[in-house]
Amino acid sequence: MAYYPFVIEKGEGSKVWDLDGNEYIDFLTGAAVNNIGHCHPEIVKAIREQSEKFIHNTLGYSFYELPVLLAEKLASLTPGSFRKRVAYSLSGSDANDGAIKLARSATGRQKIISFLGSYHGTTYGALTLTASALGLKKRLGPLLPEVYHVPYADCYRCYFGLEYPECGLHCIGFIESLFKILIPAEEVAAFVLEPIQGDAGVIIPPREFLREIKRLCEENGILYVDEEVQTGFGRSGKMFAIEHYGIEPDVLIVAKAIASGLPMGALISKSELMEEWIAPAHLFTAEANPIVCAASLATINVVEKERLPEKAEETGKRVMRRFEEMKERLEIIGDIRGKGLLIGIDLVKDAKKTPARQEAMKTCYRAWERGLIMISFGRFGNVLRIAPPLNISPEDLEKALDIIEESIIDVVEGRVSDSVLGEMSAWG
Ligand SMILES: Cc1ncc(COP(=O)(O)O)c(C=O)c1O
Structure with a gap:
């Protein structure tokens, strides 16, 4: 089972690389596991x-x-x-x-x-x-x-x-x-x-x-x-x-x-x-x-x-602010929920909060194409999962958030084909 055709070769801090040498920022961290980043020298x-x-x-x-x-x-x-x-x-x-x-x-x-x-x-x-x-x-x-x-x-x-x-x-x-x-x-x-x-x-x-x-x-x-x-x-x-x-x-x-x-x-x-x-x-x-x-x-x-709980708290607030700004422009963002760096962005189709599952999956696919590892999850599979390492640098963080914003816009404006869904396998 995979969300997109990504095969990891190595990881360091908040980055991972695939077998072809492509670099990605990791907003999944092995499902909230690599809290201190990949291959921390002390580990x-x-x-x-x-x-x-x-x-x-x-x-x-x-x-x-x-x-x-x-x-x-x-x-x-x-x-x-x-x-x-x-x-x-x-x-x-x-x-x-x-x-x-x-x-x-x-x-x-x-x-x-x-x-x-x-x-x-x-x-x-x-x-x-x-x-x-x-x-x-x-x-x-x-x-x-x-x-x-x-x-x-x-x-x-x-x-x-x-x-x-x-x-x-x-x-x-x-x-x-x-x-x-x-x-x-x-x-x-x-x-x-x-x-x-x-x-x-x-x-x-x-x-x-x-x-x-x-x-x-x-x-x-x-x-x-x-x-x-x-x-x-x-x-x-x-x-x-x-x-x-x-x-x-x-x-x-x-x-x-x-x-x-x-x-x-x-x-x-x-x-x-x-x-x-x-x-x-x-x-x-x-x-x-x-x-x-x-x-x-x-x-x-x-x-x-490294005071990572405190860092997660501070960085999380920055991430939430950034999504709040996006929400003003992008109606697809229905709800933003988070504490620290445990954050979910709930994508919806309409004012009735109909879950936008396929749009969430396509956003993840486009983000992966642009160099960000992120998945969607949630009861209805429509929530973007934001879980970077707790010590992610401000530069990597901003770059990743830019990628997410651009990817959502690509999906909303119809620039991500339905065919990518065939390559993806989210939980059902
Ligand atoms: C809240 C929670 N409990 C339990 C588990 C299961 O842990 P494991 O996959 O290590 O068995 C997970 C894994 O995602 C989890 O998120």
């Missing part, structure tokens, strides 16, 4: 040095220092001043599976509540939680039992057709009514939710929405599982996006940018929750691989040293 050094010491040791049988150092770091960075424990895995998907297992074993309850529009991955647990694209689940059932989906606070395209704030957060009232007729709250182990839905098209809920979910958790003994696979490590302008909402989750899930793309996921939870796990409840032979841990420690060090 390359950490990987090289560790690979000369030892490459593998199964953590289930004997210790080494790196996973402990990393666990201490993760515990100190994540919200909550309580004692924490860390469990490792190999991806965001299996970390989500781990969260389901943890929530069930710690509470003795089975039901899990997830949200429409969410993407959590493709292993069976994560896939069951996911509700963002039909193609992901077709012919794969049955999935896990006792997982329920409820509407997320998507206020631009409300599931109930309402307007915020006049709606009075009907989506929360809806969950409360389900607690009365379908899902006994005392049987619910956890809510699992992204603080900002990524693949749904950068859906930023009102502050009260997440705080109300937290209230429902506290009132009913339900665990709050904060899914930060895409939003973590500075992407949203904070180390973790939940910090925008002032919530201390019981469990936090990370992956993607944690090790600059080397395979790793992790669960960070209140210590007592993991004490209910009987070893080896969530074990992987290659978990917390020493090279991956070294890369992760180096990545986090760069995020902190």
Whole structure:
């Protein structure tokens, strides 16, 4: 599957090159993974040095220092001043599976509540939680039992057709009514939710929405599982996006940018929750691989040293301003949503907000032809995904934004042929 015929040969900072030597600015960063840019010298050094010491040791049988150092770091960075424990895995998907297992074993309850529009991955647990694209689940059932989906606070395209704030957060009232007729709250182990839905098209809920979910958790003994696979490590302008909402989750899930793309996921939870796990409840032979841990420690060090959350916040504001200017001239831009450098540009066909999916795909194609890697995503596939490295230079940023503006204009003015769609494969 590919969005356009691009074959990467190498990457450096915010640029990538294809096999023919063509240069591109990278606004995809491997799907919000290369937050610190491609091949950051400190990561390359950490990987090289560790690979000369030892490459593998199964953590289930004997210790080494790196996973402990990393666990201490993760515990100190994540919200909550309580004692924490860390469990490792190999991806965001299996970390989500781990969260389901943890929530069930710690509470003795089975039901899990997830949200429409969410993407959590493709292993069976994560896939069951996911509700963002039909193609992901077709012919794969049955999935896990006792997982329920409820509407997320998507206020631009409300599931109930309402307007915020006049709606009075009907989506929360809806969950409360389900607690009365379908899902006994005392049987619910956890809510699992992204603080900002990524693949749904950068859906930023009102502050009260997440705080109300937290209230429902506290009132009913339900665990709050904060899914930060895409939003973590500075992407949203904070180390973790939940910090925008002032919530201390019981469990936090990370992956993607944690090790600059080397395979790793992790669960960070209140210590007592993991004490209910009987070893080896969530074990992987290659978990917390020493090279991956070294890369992760180096990545986090760069995020902190280069003040990347703050940089993402500042740069994100500049990007949003630039799109606001474009929106005044280009009616196809329906909505601009973003925090830090997690930004989505919602393209529409008309004032009724009809999603402009093909136009979004064509914009990405034309942008690629002009030297920018960018994809479209979202519930309706019509949102331009703006996710550059957090330390992108102002020059590369401006150049990329120029390319996007020119590409949108080309599409609007009919200069990009429908035939390019045949070469593209976006998720369905
Ligand atoms: C929010 C979120 N959760 C989970 C995943 C799955 O992670 P992985 O592909 O590493 O299994 C993704 C990947 O895009 C994601 O965006």
